[in-house]
Amino acid sequence: MGGSHLQFLLLLGLLSYGFSLNLLDYDVRCKEEESQALLQFKQHLVDDSHMLSSWDSHEDCCKWNGIRCSNKTGRVVKVDLRADLSAEPLPKYVAGEISSSLLGLQYLTYLDLSFNDFPGEPFPNFVGSLTKLRYLNLSRTYIAGTIPQQLGNLSGLISLDLSGNMDLIELHNLDWLIHLSSLRHLDMSFVNLSQVLNWQNKVSMLPTLTDLSLSSCSLSTTIPPFLSNANSSSQLLFLDLSFNDYLNCSIFPWLFNSTTSLVGLDLSYSGLRCSIPDTFGCMDSLRSLDLDSNSFDGGIPKSIWNLCNLNSLSLTNNSLSGHLDNGFMINVSGCMGSSLKVLQLDENTFTGPLPESIRNFSNLEILNLQQNKFTGPLPKSIGNLYNLKALRLQQNNFTGPLPESIGNLSNLEVLNAADNSLEGVISEVHFSNLFKLRKLYLGSNSLNLSFNYDWVPPFQLDIMLLSSCTMGPTFPKWLRSQKNLSRLDISHAQISDSVPAWFWDFTPGLESLCLSHNKLHGELPDLSSSRQGIFGRIDLSSNIFEGSIPHFNSNVTFLDLSNNRFSGPISFLCDSGVISLTSLILSNNTLSGELPDCWMYFQELAILDLANNNFYGKIPSSMGSLVSVQFLHLSNNRFVGNFPLSLQNCSQLKTIHVGENNLSGKIPSWLGDSLPDLVILILRSNQFYGSFPLNLCHLSNIRLLDLSLNKIEGTIPECINNLTAMSQKESSGLIDYYGFLTYFMDHASFVWKGKESVFQTSLLLAKIIDLSNNLLHGEVPEGITSLMELVALNLSRNHLTGLITPKIGLLQHLESLDLSRNQLHGEIPASLSDISFLNYLDLSNNNLSGRIPTGTQLQSFNASAFIGNRPELCGPPLPNECPGDFHPDYTNSTRAHKTDDIQTNDHEDGFISQGFFVATSLGFIVGFWGVCCTLLLNLKYIKIDASRFQCSSDVKIYKLCMTVTLCMRMLQSWIKKLYGIH
Structure with missing residues (x-):
């Protein structure tokens, strides 16, 4: 009986426990009212990526994606709908409206809607009523409007992130902020705080705040009233005030008085103009200090070297100067030398040598000294930095050899010593222990890479840029070992060899290849197969390659084969399907045939240069489909026919150079209306006829206009003074023009000072009008003198009449003036002698007369500049004298006064x-x-x-x-x- 009773009690206990489990399971299920609130919230969202596919009314909402409930109460406590922008195959995010139905979740402690797409939606004010919130993240949701005061109701909030919402603005001086007494993390980066004047006071009143980011908030500096230490942010560990252009150095007193335990400080890009304060040396807790891209001047205060916990010091892009061995680095204390891991002093004006005391930084991992004015040899002690991972010394004036001790840096991943004056031999010793090296930049030095024929490097590089380093004359065999290369540049390497067959598929991931300016020869293989790399950028220019141009992989975006000996047609364009091309440069070869008519497939093409070949026929009308083209060079070929009307669709054109062809017809008037960005227009040496189109006067950005050697007739229009770019000094427009040119520098050839010249680096500084060798008649319009930045003016070999305008002296920047072989008459204006820069002048073969104006300029020219005018043109440098010139007749005077007693006094x-x-x-x-x-x-x-x-x-x-x-x-x-x- 006792045993049965015991079994009964045990069974009853098990049943009770199971029943209680069922009750518990029932209790933790999502509350119906909260499930409905979430479903209403979903109705206001656009979920194209099916991020909320699990939100089904038939399922327990506690099991929905992004929802978490309390284990005890079943209440929804967490909504985490942070977008997954890295998801494959497509990002996962929601859009639409942030509905106030979330107010049904009154037990919510965690809300994250970050990185979703709510552009222009107002700030969800109802959030201020979710009083149990501890974590709120609305970053990068693109909400707009003002921040509500109701946020101050969230007194238990620990973390608040509103960053990345550039259309969000704070109008209330952050008054709501002071009520968030539990706040530890605050990120309002990119929120507009420009109207907040006392932000220092408000953040200083948050005693538990440890992490504050106000980057890119348009903050300005005001001096807050004195705050007691009791209310100051003494617990603040990380402070980011970067990218606030209106801060000034008055921020430092508040910084040093109110933030006593900072570990990380970022003041980069904040417009600070002063010396670096010595007080930084008192911030003993600092581990990271970033003062990049300000206007700090002077040297680095010695007190900074007292920061024994400092791991990272970044002073990039300031105006700092001085020698590193003048108390700056040579006396580094032991604690600093052993703690510092990142030292970035690049883009300043530090001078002198890099001292041997660099060895004191024994734990240094990153050393950036590029773009300074360091001189002298690199110290051997640099090889003692055994923990170094990145060494960047480029763009200085370092001389001498690269120390062999570099080979000791077994942890080195990046070595950049490009753009210096280094010289000498690089051997296997320099790379003996560089097992981790991934990026090698030694270009633009005078280094000679001399390795044994069978040398196998210990590294596998991702990037190898060795331009101007001698590697020839044979093709370097050791490259074959490099299987991970994405960028390779061995241009200007004095290689006189054929490219071995293994090279074209030795590294399948090669994205950028530059072999230019060598003496490589032979024919290129078919490069269209996938096994031969993706080759995003290929530059084989200035070699001796020959034969037809092969097919290329469809991934090629930049192709430069100029200055070689390629021949035959360019049918590969239509066959290869290289529709990703943005730049195609085939100039200076012996290519021939008619241009293919498949340009409609190249809508990304921005640069097309086919100049100096033997192409013939008409310019295909499909070129009008090149809607992205900016630079069009077709000069010095044998093209015929009219200028294609379809090119008016290419509204982004900046350069048109079709000179030295046999094009005919009238100059299109639409050039001035459809191509507003045109900077260079060269139609020289064709068969264009008709009058000068008035619409060309609409080209307000034009800097080089060359219509010479055609059959243009009529007069030069008065509206030529509307070419305003020739009357204005250069500004940011010049930078905009070259902004696209990462790999391409525009060029043009034209007659300069009587000789044909090719301009490249200073092309846009040469503002030129050349209308010579046409059939123009009438007077030269006086308005042309308003183009005061004009550098060269050539109107020669026309039928121009009238006077040379007296205002010609207004063209003070004129260097070359050619008005020869016209029918100009009258005197040469005196103002012409006032043009100080004028060093080429030709006024010959006109009907000019009178005295050549005297002055320092005109008399310095050869007489040939004035010959062929009327006999009345006189004065130096011409031999004929002007009437009234005083020349005493010494012979007659002496004969009339011969006497033995010559007097010394004057006679009548x-x-x-x-x-x-x-x-x-x-x-x-x-x-x-x-x-x-x-x-x-x-x-x-x-x-x-x-x-x-x-x-x-x-x-x-x-x-x-x-x-x-x-x-x-x-x-x-x-x-x-x-x-x-x-």
């Missing part, structure tokens, strides 16, 4: 004494020397491709002139006194 018939003759001769010498001096001083304005002599040369010439002139005048004065001449 103009007797010239010996002393007067000597003094006059010296006067001529002094005057002649003065002219020579003036000419010498004006030589400094002669420009060759926009360059001038250095100021030091000018000063030496000036001093020489003044010294000799003073001596001459003293000698003249002494002779006058000697002979009693007054």
